[in-house]
Amino acid sequence: MSTVTLLVILGGVFIVVLFGLYLLLGPITRRIGGSRLAALQGDKERIEAENAIRQTLIHAAGGILLAGTLAASALAAKQSYESLEAQRDAQVTDRYAAAVEGLAAESEAVKAAAIFALGRISKDSEKDRDAIIQAISASVRDSAKRPPSNVEGDRQKVGEPPVGIEAALIVLGRRDRAGESHRLRLEGAYLANARFHALKLPGTFFNRANLAGVRARGEDTDLRNVDLSQAVLTCADLGWVDLSSYEPESTGVAKRTNLKYAELDGANLSHAKLRGAMMDGAELEYAHLENADLSSVTGLKSKQLERAFTNKETILPKGVKIERHYQGKEYHCWN
CATH class of the missing domain: 1.20.58 (Methane Monooxygenase Hydroxylase; Chain G, domain 1)
Incomplete structure (x- = not known):
């Protein structure tokens, strides 16, 4: 906008304001006062009455002006925000x-x-x-x-x-x-020997995935409620990892860790939290389950633990017993 144009606009606003004040303090005041001003006998009383009306009108005009200014400011702020959002969306799109x-x-x-x-x-x-x-x-x-x-x-x-x-x-x-709004889907993925340290992947679908040799050791790794059904976890290091169910006693599959028919041969699950996991048909030969929490696990049979490494601190679910702790050979893991 040029300087001349800005001066013309400011001049127009100034003239409008002056004309408004003239109307407000002159004709409008006398019209509002009407017969009541005419009834007053003394000039002093009439002037005081006119000033009172003018003061009220000025206050009212000031309030209206303030409200208009606030409304204009809010509108300008909204337009500015929308403009910034549009620019931001365009940048994000690019x-x-x-x-x-x-x-x-x-x-x-x-x-x-x-x-x-x-x-x-x-x-x-x-x-x-x-x-x-x-x-x-x-x-x-x-x-x-x-x-x-x-x-x-x-x-x-x-x-x-x-x-x-x-x-x-x-x-x-x-x-x-x-x-x-959706659970993460990595089903059927080949992720052998991947590093899962300190990753938070609760609820993820890993069914039928190959996670052989994954390294996830540590209490900071969150694999609660994952679906590992039919997944390959041979030689996976899951020591101390949280693999527990959201609701260990629930009958709903969506609220349970699913390890049905998972291959866990040679896997390290020592100190792992497996509360409420579904372990029907899970292969646990030579798996390390020392100090693991298997409470509320369903589908686990004593036979599945015959050649798994356990100790007296291994928490077993009801109905599962170990006659003797396996002390045999280790699984030959490449990692």
């Missing part, structure tokens, strides 16, 4: 598009950077968080599919997941879970 493009890169380093960028966007934009997390988990399922069974056993004994997969697990395991 960042999201660039990050998603990076997911398709051949370089694992570029993929990892894209995933970390998406994780940052999910923290900056609450309304996009759920969609971003689901997109990351979908990328893991697509890029970490289990290999054919005839090569999977040998492959899981060498190497860790690609850098991009490790980055995805970190973002997913450290995400803000407030307001999530």
Whole structure:
């Protein structure tokens, strides 16, 4: 806006204000006073009455002006906020598009950077968080599919997941879970030898996934209520990890940790919390269950523990007994 235009606008406002004051203090005052002013005999009384009316009108005009100013300020603030939100949404959209493009890169380093960028966007934009997390988990399922069974056993004994997969697990395991409407889905994923240390992944679907050799040891790792049915957990290090159910006594599957038919041969579950887990058909040969909490576990049979390492501190569910603690050979774990 030019200086001349601004001066013209200010001049117009000044003239309008002066004219308004003239009307307010002159014709409007006399019209409101009307016959009552005319009835007054003395000039002094008439002037005092007119001043009282003028004072009331000025106060009323001031209140109206203040209300108008506040309304205008609120409107301006709203428009400014909407403008900033629009700019922010546009920036988020640009960042999201660039990050998603990076997911398709051949370089694992570029993929990892894209995933970390998406994780940052999910923290900056609450309304996009759920969609971003689901997109990351979908990328893991697509890029970490289990290999054919005839090569999977040998492959899981060498190497860790690609850098991009490790980055995805970190973002997913450290995400803000407030307001999530869906459980995380990583079913059928090949995550052998992945690092789960201090990750928070409660309620995640890991059914039929390969988690052989995963390293998750520590009380900071949260795997409560996960679905690990038919998952491969051979030689997994789950010592001290919380694998308990949300509601150990519940009859609802959605509120229980699911370890049905999971392969836990040679897994370390010492000091692990498994309260309320469903363990029908779980394979526990040579698994370490010393000091593990198996209270309220369902589906577990004494036979499943014949060649599992237990001690007197192992808390067993009702109906399960151990005649003697297994003292035999260890499972040959590559890790």
